[in-house]
Amino acid sequence: MNFGEASAVTPAGDGVWTAEVQPDWDIFGVSNGGYLMAIGARAMSGSSQGRRPVSLTAHFLRPLSAGPVEVAVARLKTGRTFSTLRATIAATSDSMALLGSFAEPGALRTEDLYVSARPPDLPPPEECPRALPAPDGPLPPPLVGQFEERIHPDDAGPFQGRPSGVGRVRGWFRLHDREPIDAFTLLLVADAFPPAVFNADLPLAWTPTLEMTTQVRAVPAEGWLRCRFSTRFVSGGLLEEDGEIWDESGRLVAISRQLALVPR
Amino acid sequence: MNFGEASAVTPAGDGVWTAEVQPDWDIFGVSNGGYLMAIGARAMSGSSQGRRPVSLTAHFLRPLSAGPVEVAVARLKTGRTFSTLRATIAATSDSMALLGSFAEPGALRTEDLYVSARPPDLPPPEECPRALPAPDGPLPPPLVGQFEERIHPDDAGPFQGRPSGVGRVRGWFRLHDREPIDAFTLLLVADAFPPAVFNADLPLAWTPTLEMTTQVRAVPAEGWLRCRFSTRFVSGGLLEEDGEIWDESGRLVAISRQLALVPR
Numbered sequence: 001m002n003f004g005e006a007s008a009v010t011p012a013g014d015g016v017w018t019a020e021v022q023p024d025w026d027i028f029g030v031s032n033g034g035y036l037m038a039i040g041a042r043a044m045s046g047s048s049q050g051r052r053p054v055s056l057t058a059h060f061l062r063p064l065s066a067g068p069v070e071v072a073v074a075r076l077k078t079g080r081t082f083s084t085l086r087a088t089i090a091a092t093s094d095s096m097a098l099l100g101s102f103a104e105p106g107a108l109r110t111e112d113l114y115v116s117a118r119p120p121d122l123p124p125p126e127e128c129p130r131a132l133p134a135p136d137g138p139l140p141p142p143l144v145g146q147f148e149e150r151i152h153p154d155d156a157g158p159f160q161g162r163p164s165g166v167g168r169v170r171g172w173f174r175l176h177d178r179e180p181i182d183a184f185t186l187l188l189v190a191d192a193f194p195p196a197v198f199n200a201d202l203p204l205a206w207t208p209t210l211e212m213t214t215q216v217r218a219v220p221a222e223g224w225l226r227c228r229f230s231t232r233f234v235s236g237g238l239l240e241e242d243g244e245i246w247d248e249s250g251r252l253v254a255i256s257r258q259l260a261l262v263p264r
Numbered sequence: 265m266n267f268g269e270a271s272a273v274t275p276a277g278d279g280v281w282t283a284e285v286q287p288d289w290d291i292f293g294v295s296n297g298g299y300l301m302a303i304g305a306r307a308m309s310g311s312s313q314g315r316r317p318v319s320l321t322a323h324f325l326r327p328l329s330a331g332p333v334e335v336a337v338a339r340l341k342t343g344r345t346f347s348t349l350r351a352t353i354a355a356t357s358d359s360m361a362l363l364g365s366f367a368e369p370g371a372l373r374t375e376d377l378y379v380s381a382r383p384p385d386l387p388p389p390e391e392c393p394r395a396l397p398a399p400d401g402p403l404p405p406p407l408v409g410q411f412e413e414r415i416h417p418d419d420a421g422p423f424q425g426r427p428s429g430v431g432r433v434r435g436w437f438r439l440h441d442r443e444p445i446d447a448f449t450l451l452l453v454a455d456a457f458p459p460a461v462f463n464a465d466l467p468l469a470w471t472p473t474l475e476m477t478t479q480v481r482a483v484p485a486e487g488w489l490r491c492r493f494s495t496r497f498v499s500g501g502l503l504e505e506d507g508e509i510w511d512e513s514g515r516l517v518a519i520s521r522q523l524a525l526v527p528r
């Protein structure tokens with residue numbers, strides 16, 4: 001089952017959509033947040049005549065596992081260019097609350113007017129390891145098998161007990177069988193890499209996400225995505241992870257920020 | 265009327281709060297988004313037993329002017345440490361949709377565990393100009409009179425027709441009469457500086473905000489705040505502005521990101 005199928009939604013009337021959260025899109029039983037955001041965004045897009053996500057915020061209420069879910073969408077505003085919608089994803093109880101702006105396809109300017117950053121420098125994918133734990137560590141989470149991901153060798157150390165000391169993870173991403181990457185896929189990509197904070201060399205094993213916002217700028221060109229995720233501030237019991245996703249042609253296609261709890 | 269008074273809310277029962285959006289907290293008739301977020305956050309805090317905003321996202325539906333508003337708050341989850349709430353601010357119709365996580369005071373760790381960035385270097389406040397337009401330009405917006413703001417001389421050029429060429433604005437902020445700055449004030453500060461994109465030297469006069477997210481890490485120490493706002497990507501018809509707010513002791517107290525439309 002490819003990503004498009006795994007994140008599909010079916011209309012059930014009155015702004016309600018059903019979906020089947022698939023097994024193996026999880027980290028040890030907890031479904032990936034970016035994957036759930038993609039499911040939510042498909043329902044929100046369906047409730048706005050196919051408009052595309054430009055900014056989507058999700059607050060994580062309760063972990064969700066594989067199984068049927070209901071996405072309830074409410075339209076807050078329908079303008080000429082943008083729709084604002086909110087949604088909740090629920091199994092037995094609400095699991096994720098979403099709020100987002102969706103744009104009419106083709107309605108926005110497309111050119112790059114000002115870009116003051118560059119995509120990450122990465123060795124070729126074949127010289128970058130997959131994000132695997134050490135051979136005697138826990139098994140890789142099933143999620144890792146759902147796409148092709150290659151981590152910059154300098155950032156792949158935490159899984160071998162060698163964090164870089166810098167809160168950063170850079171790497172390549174593409175879907176299996178070169179499935180085309182659309183705006184919904186970018187919501188997944190923004191949450192698909194190992195946490196950048198693992199390279200900061202702190203005694204943290206677990207940093208539950210409270211909230212995540214992804215802003216989509218463009219549909220990527222064909223090929224690998226180049227990604228950079230950074231955590232600069234672990235303070236006040238919280239940490240952010242900022243993401244940049246660039247396509248193989250060197251164009252920025254999405255930025256993201258998530259907020260996670262630093263447990264006591 | 266100080267900021268605390270200007271952003272006060274009054275309970276009206278059943279999760280509804282009333283407030284009076286004050287005149288002169290606006291840019292040419294449109295009330296400031298950060299100021300409205302502070303009003304919304306006060307209602308959300310009031311609906312969660314005084315919990316404090318840690319992450320608040322607002323989608324801007326319609327401009328609002330001075331006058332009475334209603335804030336309708338719904339609790340999505342009340343946990344031991346965090347509450348997740350959503351709200352809408354409405355005058356005659358919905359103007360702003362909010363979704364946020366609020367934390368129990370004292371429940372989070374307080375120490376800085378990892379900080380890989382530094383506050384902006386700024387000349388002393390008395391050597392930094394206020395954000396005034398050229399003498400023959402339009403009057404300064406009334407908002408500028410509501411607080412003390414000083415712009416880094418290198419970034420103050422757009423108002424004199426000399427943009428720096430870099431999408432950045434750095435400066436100092438404090439409230440009049442040294443009114444203490446709390447988590448609600450930080451929501452205002454994150455939207456209180458002139459747009460960083462004005463320094464990027466693009467033919468843009470107007471960039472309406474679609475969405476803004478502010479994450480609060482700490483209550484600042486007494487004194488001036490040091491602020492840095494940057495726009496790195498003007499592309500796909502959109503631009504982001506990332507903010508960092510540091511206190512006078514050099515501690516990061518909030519980060520923010522807003523998304524604005526680049527008009528055709």
